[in-house]
Amino acid sequence: MNASNANTELMPKEVYLCAICNISSGSCSEDCKFCTQSAKYHVDIEIYKQKDLQLILEEANLAIKNQALGFCLVSSGRGLDERTLKFVCEASNLIKKHHPDLNMIACNGIATKEQLRILKDSGIRSYNHNLESSQNYYEKICSTHSWSERFETCEAVQEVGLDLCCGGIWGMGESNDDRESLLDSIVSLDPVSVAMNFYHPNSALPLEKNIDIDEALLWIRKTREALPKSMVMVAGGREITFKERVADIFKSGANSIVIGNYLTTSGDEPNRDLLMLEELGLKVAKSCG
Numbered sequence: 001m002n003a004s005n006a007n008t009e010l011m012p013k014e015v016y017l018c019a020i021c022n023i024s025s026g027s028c029s030e031d032c033k034f035c036t037q038s039a040k041y042h043v044d045i046e047i048y049k050q051k052d053l054q055l056i057l058e059e060a061n062l063a064i065k066n067q068a069l070g071f072c073l074v075s076s077g078r079g080l081d082e083r084t085l086k087f088v089c090e091a092s093n094l095i096k097k098h099h100p101d102l103n104m105i106a107c108n109g110i111a112t113k114e115q116l117r118i119l120k121d122s123g124i125r126s127y128n129h130n131l132e133s134s135q136n137y138y139e140k141i142c143s144t145h146s147w148s149e150r151f152e153t154c155e156a157v158q159e160v161g162l163d164l165c166c167g168g169i170w171g172m173g174e175s176n177d178d179r180e181s182l183l184d185s186i187v188s189l190d191p192v193s194v195a196m197n198f199y200h201p202n203s204a205l206p207l208e209k210n211i212d213i214d215e216a217l218l219w220i221r222k223t224r225e226a227l228p229k230s231m232v233m234v235a236g237g238r239e240i241t242f243k244e245r246v247a248d249i250f251k252s253g254a255n256s257i258v259i260g261n262y263l264t265t266s267g268d269e270p271n272r273d274l275l276m277l278e279e280l281g282l283k284v285a286k287s288c289g
């Protein structure tokens, strides 16, 4: 079936908006081939160790203005070290002081249960950690850490009682079997939300994009069908992958999007996204439930 001809049975009633904030950018020692923040590929991006806390708060204010329910503090790097952990906690505490109802999410790589508990005590409700690809394909796109370490962090997130947001990146040169395997692994974790990213090519990175619009819509539908209760969030690569057919992601079962900019690339104007939702008759969710 052509995914664009899918009926509207999977269309959500409301859409959850999430904004992301890159609190430290670039200079990562890992060699993930899909990532502009790896120092190995010398991508021309903005590099900083820690974003100013006031600026992070301003981005949280903007997220709320754009009707985002979730705000994600993302740091570059393999995982949490003491300095990053302290900084994420500071940022979370500051934002919670101003916006107690904002759903705080952290995305800081490989983490231990102890570190995750500390995040939870600082107001973090969810942790985003993506498996990125199938277990088999992962060693072809990263040699500096393992897929198993990623999976173990996801399990640790659930063990400490944080909501798990777990997904991956589609279109990095993987096969359909890899996509099936990735989805099976995500399903085995039964995450509260699934982050579906679609590879954003960059001439400095060694990967070619291998997914078209219909395939991408198909994988959204498969994910929705496999995880009927999870939030299915279309994140990075939405605009460049779906172009003028971006509304079809909702007919395929997505019920969440990232609003505003991504980590190192720009997103659509938030007002444009809000208008699109209005035109589709989709309400912006007012509560995470």
Ligand code: SF4
Binding pocket: 028, 029, 030, 031, 032, 035, 036, 037, 038, 075, 076, 077, 078, 109
């Ligand atoms: S560990 Fe994270 S920040 Fe570093 S290269 Fe990999 S994906 Fe990018």
